[in-house]
Amino acid sequence: MITIQKKLYQVIKIPCIIGSIIFLLTFLFIFYNDLKIKWLVDASFQSAPSVWMKRSAVELLSLYEEALSHREKSSFQPMFHNHYLSLKLNLTSMIKDYLNYLNDVSKNKIDHVKITCLKSSKTMKDFHPICHIYLNFRLDDFNSKEVSFIFLSQNSSCPLSLTNTSDTISVNIHEMFLADDKFRFTYQWWSFDHEKLFSWSQWPLTMSCLSSFLNRNQRQPSKLPSTFFECSSVNILIHSTSRELFIREQKAVSYWLDLQYRASINRKFFDKNNVSKKPRRLAPFEIAKNNQVCPQKFQNWILNYQKWHENISFSISNRSLTFEEQFQRIIELDVRFLIYKKSATGIADRMIHFITTYLVALLTNRLFIFDKNWPEFIDVMQSSLNYQPNIVIPWFSQLNSIKKNLSLSIQNNLTIKAHRFLTERYKHDYDYDKDFPERILIFKGHTGGVIHTINSNSSIYRKFLTIDLDMNTENIFGCLYNSLFTYRLSQFIKRFPLNSSNQQLGHSSQQILQTLLSPRFFPIGIQIRVGDETMIQGNSISDEEKNLETFKNFFKCSEDFIYMNENLFRKTNQVPIIFLLSDDLQIRRTALKRWKLSLECFLLSANKCQSNNSQLQILANSNPVLHISYTNNSMLAFQLGIFDSFLFSLCEQHIITTKSRFGRFTVFASLKQRNVYSLNVGKQSSCHNQSSSLATIGYLRLGI
Incomplete structure (x- = not known):
């Protein structure tokens, strides 16, 4: 302001009309900057991007990392x-x-x-x-x-x-x-x-705190205000339910994804191609909020169950009651339990069994309780339901010894059954109330039955799910998945740090995320499953030519898809790219050496990344992967796996390995509701008119 005032003072001798014009321009400049600050903290980011806004998005992402580090310390x-x-x-x-x-x-x-x-x-x-x-x-x-x-x-x-x-x-x-x-x-x-x-730090950061930072940071753009953490500091603790935390986490993640997208925008290119106002690609949990995807009837059903779950959990878990008083209340309220027990296999098996068990709890109005022995899940995911068995059912681990000292009437009402589902689950009709009448059920397994439950003509739940709730085979798994748990912002920040280094061969985690969020690209996801032994022993094909020859049908399929949709890509000005996932590190490295998506294309520079390019453009990291069941670091394995799944879900089209359940469960969770190309290694060289419906692939390999 001092500089502006000096300039205004110097032009006093200029004719009045010129001075007035300069004053007006100065006022408009100040007003514009003030308006820009207010506009920046709007999570919708609807206006055209600018260089200043791009810089601020990066600064805000950095601020999230600072705030998370401050909180954890x-x-x-x-x-x-x-x-x-x-x-x-x-x-x-x-x-x-x-x-x-x-x-x-x-x-x-x-x-x-x-x-x-x-x-x-x-x-x-x-x-x-x-x-x-x-x-x-x-x-x-x-x-x-x-x-x-x-x-x-x-x-x-x-x-x-x-x-x-x-x-x-x-x-x-x-x-x-x-x-x-x-x-x-x-x-x-x-x-x-x-x-x-x-006092302690609020998390996630509030919009008022971010707004305060932007106002301060315009005056000191290169320095984090020392007083920033005062605005995020509180000393009064208020109550939160699981659902409230769930909603808060989703809103915070959506805003953080907005910032990731805005931080990647090259203004000149976007303005030139008239796509500056295009919003970023939505994440599955955001798509699930659309009533056209997950119908309002379904969402009301879920909400009613979540409210019931919260009220019942509160009614039966008062620790001032004796166990006998708790059991008496459970019987009076006629509460029935369904306890999910995870399998010892991989992430996909656990998640598919998870969602199927959740659906059974909803259909039978049972109190859904999670496996207490899965700390990595709780660390990465926020549930919309109370997953704390030590609070809701603290008596469960010692139920057999407790029952002996209870009255006979209570003993007779505390029936319990553990059931392991085998391969029949994904093609067998159940009447869960009739087949499992016990008050306490424990479901084990690694198979899924969601698609069969809604698709089978003889399923007793088909009419309710399809007619009463307006659901179908394309949306039911994804709507269930995204109504139950969401990703924690803190884990996103750790997995996609602002300063993630560019790998010499592959792409950084942030480059992958920002590219997949961009509407400028049409990402095609390829998931090549080789086998657990690749992760356990590192047994992969080292010969690059042999590597490509073995899995050429996956890349040939993507070429076919791009060729079939060439007019669409040209019309929508989208660039088709390939996001490659594989448990075999050598497959990704070999593909990157031949077809790596260039930095110029990532930066969206003109004439460097054309949709009619005859070469594939591969987006992938070049890091080894871990299997959750075969590593000493199961926490890291789950974090890496679940966020690979999230990235894969952002793709618009999917080409997956038929024998793999990891790619398949992600396809259903993504809510793209499109046909999928399901391939076997070394077979089916062309993908012309060879796609499979979700109803079909929902029955493959032990079901979904």
């Missing part, structure tokens, strides 16, 4: 979820906080911290203490600057359970609270003179 993270309160303490951060307020640390000193939980409610507006937690530590002084905390013991004024590792302490308070309750937390070390109020 914070000393305190509470959660009030499904009426229960849990606390997580980061010992590394607590040590830093401790040293900031303490000058001397004696060797082998014993100290403790008191954490106080304060509650307010409708009846009592002021916060008052309801629980004091005392954590005892031994402090070892290494060099007067480094201190080691060794957790010794705990005691508290309220019932709780505590688990600790070398880095964290997790506390679960064994009391059920009301949704209107609010909480604050204080802490005080024995050596401190007074209590301090805990």
Whole structure:
């Protein structure tokens, strides 16, 4: 502003009309920039992109990474979820906080911290203490600057359970609270003179916080404001249900995907081709919100079940009740359970069994409970249902011993059955109420029956699903999948970091994501399944020519598809590209050496990436993959696999291996509702008029 004022002062001697024009232009310039800031924080991003906006998108993506790192390093993270309160303490951060307020640390000193939980409610507006937690530590002084905390013991004024590792302490308070309750937390070390109020970072980031950053950052574009994290910091905890967290996560991921797309746009090219206002390609969970894809009748059905699930979970899981009182309430409310137990095989097998079991729970109005022994799933995915069996059914693991001490009437009503589904599931009609009358069911297996349940003329559920809910074989699996769980934003940020390096041979994770989001491209997904032994032992074909010859039908099929739709691509100004997935690393590397999508094409530079190009253009990473059942790092294997599945779901057309279920379940979850090319290795050299309907491939290889 100082510079602008000086210029205005200098033009006073210019004739009045010229001065007025300059003043008006200056005012419009300032007004335009202010308007641009407000426009940028709109998640819809409908207006044409600009260089400034592209830079801001990159800065906001960087801000997400900063905020996530800040949150994970914070000393305190509470959660009030499904009426229960849990606390997580980061010992590394607590040590830093401790040293900031303490000058001397004696060797082998014993100290403790008191954490106080304060509650307010409708009846009592002021916060008052309801629980004091005392954590005892031994402090070892290494060099007067480094201190080691060794957790010794705990005691508290309220019932709780505590688990600790070398880095964290997790506390679960064994009391059920009301949704209107609010909480604050204080802490005080024995050596401190007074209590301090805990604060923590909101996650995901709020729009008001992002707006604040943009306003500040226009003045200091290269520097993150030191006060930024103050706007994301809160000290009052409110209640969240699984569904509320689910919706919040989806909104945050949608906005983050908007930023990824905007950060990749080359303004001149888009303006030249008159596609600047095209929105990015939607993710499956966004497509599922369209009533034309997942009908409103279906969505109402799901919503009613989720509300019922929440209410019943709340009614039967009050820990102030004895087990016998809980069982009595379960019988009075006639609650029946369906417990999903995962298989020991791969991600696709687990997910297909998951969705089929979920459908059975919906059809039979059973309380759906997840497998508690799958921590990587909970870490990566947010469910719309309460998946905490230790809270909803804490008695389940010791049911046999508990039943012996219960009244005979309760024992007779607590019937239980475990059933493993074999290969008959995907082509067999069931009447689940009649075939499985027990109150508590445990379903095991790795097969799927969703398509048969809706497609079979003799299925007792066919009319309800097709006539009453307007569902069909093309949308039912994807609508179920995207109504049950969504991807966590924190995991997206970790899997697609802003500074993901360009691989010498393959493409970076962010390049792949941004390219698949772009409407400028028409991505064709190819999934080539070789076998688990490739991931376990690295047994792949090393000869490049032999490699291409073995799997040439997949690439020939993609060429056929591009040729058949050449006029469409030219008319819509889309560039067909191939996103290649394979468990065999050598297949991807060989294809990349021959047909790699160029950097110029990725940047959308003119005349570098034409739709009539006779060469295939391959988009792929060149990293090895892990099988979840054959690795010591199952968490990483699941993260990589589930996000490969997400990327594959963004493709508009799919060419998959017939024997593989990973590509097939992703096709159904993607909600593209298009025919698929399902190929066997070394067979079917042409794909002209050879596509298969989803109803057909839903019966292949143990079903969907």
